[in-house]
Amino acid sequence: MAPSLKSRWASGEVTLGAWCMIPEPLTAEALGRAGFDWVLVDMQHGCMDYETALNMIRAIDLTPALPIVRVPWNDPGIIGRMLDAGALGIVIPMIQTAEDARRAVDACLYPPKGRRS
Template sequence: MPAPRNHFKAALKAGQPQIGLWLNMGEALMAEIAGHAGFDWLVIDGEHGPNDVRSILAQLQALSASPSEVVVRPPIGETWVIKQMLDIGARTLLVPMVDSAEQAKELVRAVRYPPHGVRGVGAAVARASNFNNIADYAHTAADEICLLVQVETMAAIRDLENIVAVDGVDGVFIGPADLSADMGYLGNADAPEVQEVIEKALGTIVRSGKAAGILTFSESLNRRYLDLGATFVAVGADVTEFAGALANLAGRYGRGKDGKAAGVSY
């Protein structure tokens, strides 16, 4: 029995747009709710969310019945971290802060077993192989693992042509927040100078044949990026959606963010 098919990876290869949501709460119940909302992919965020191996595992378990592909973002692209993420069942990884093709090549090696890589062979006791019930897991895992790398500095932009040429990288994701900060526009990813770099980068990725991805909280920008050929686009995050919905509900009853009724003196 081979490793289960990664339909998200297949969709990216086929050029089918995939709409996603960020999961930053670190809570399995919230992840389970999001898993039935209709998104194509969900990112369990280990870089900026309050997550560790066990909380990521709990969310993977909660999402096991979800039709959404679960993407795990580790806190850093270290081989030992990637090994843990893969063994607990992550099969699509979004690795932050990839600044060079050399880094990307090392990440490819990290997700593959020897002799093609350096992933530790521990599948017999891992959730990834359904605890050794997927007999051919070790031989077929690489076919279904989807590796996405994040380009979010000008150093990465300068090496982008080489990054997209790395065999084994399935997609390249642009991080607007960090990129804009690195360009001197902290908190202003909408700046024309930043958008020019982003649009050129998207063009480079799309022309390479690799999937291009991005996250913003602007619907107009998201639709613009889809029009430019971005394939996997995240359109929001659980934290911001939850906070916004609660603020809207409180506001309908005249309550402001300070917890006081609007127009009432205390």
Template sequence: MRENRLRQLWRENRTAVNGWLAIPSAFAAEVMAHQGWDTLTVDMQHGVVDYQAMVTLLQAISTTATEPLVRVPWLDPGLLMKTLDAGAWGVICPMINTRDDAARLVAWTTYAPRGARSFGPVRAQLYGGADYPAHADATIVRFAMIETAQALDQIDAILSVEGLDAVYVGPSDLSLSLGCKPSFDDVEPKVAQAIDHILERAHAHGVVAGIHNGSVEAARARAARGFRFVTVSSDARLLAAGSQQILQRMRAP
């Protein structure tokens, strides 16, 4: 079975640096993967990537040692299972608000008798190895996104679900849910307190905490505080930022 280096990083108490893929281009994903990201997440929720494009992005990432993850659009059993069958080494599921939500996420990504994942690892077995079925449950990573006031209220119940590997904070949606302006980094005090609480409770339950960031500075600061999975920018943002820098210099007086 192909090792999941993300789990190895966490065993060593190191922070994984994650990139984000919103562009449905296998070549763009391949270029990103060859830069040395620990993990790359294909965004099927807010990116413009459909299932077929997602498969080609996973194939492109697999030319490197970067671990392929996918943020699915929703808590949907069929799509979760097909995403894992395609070779995702982890799934990030949005809007997990209750313990029941988290339990369904774990069940639908775990084979029987512990779970309810249907068997059919069509590409996952090619990527992971012939013994994928025997080791998949312990290899793939399950992230529950914590991004609502309801999830904040239910955080201990969510974190108590056996088999949940990590939580992933979405600062913008969490901000909106708490009545604040959406932001990745410069969050309002109420949101900052909520993020600190999620981190503290995750540590108490032995669950890894991850978070979305808008800048390297924010990601480094949050890693120093104990977040062990930090997302920094996306292919689309990097493309825009690089273009802007060139154009500003070219058009300067």
């Protein structure tokens, strides 16, 4: 198993990723095969529904790249759903306060560290 992005970043390694706003699994797969370490599926901008994001994660899973999702907003349901779909990282936009950050972390972690169900 390849080392996680978190451990790679902690060791000072630089990784290269692609940001994908095009709601097309074939595009996500092509980016994953292009040599990137990770591909981010951007649900915040553009017109991407859950099923498309799921299929893009599946397409990235066919490649050496790791799937990351930027959710549209700080919502525990959306965050949990994307983690359940196989996202190995979540980017949560518009975090303005410490409470926003706590809610975001709670949505990503199972009890007792968080509130993910």
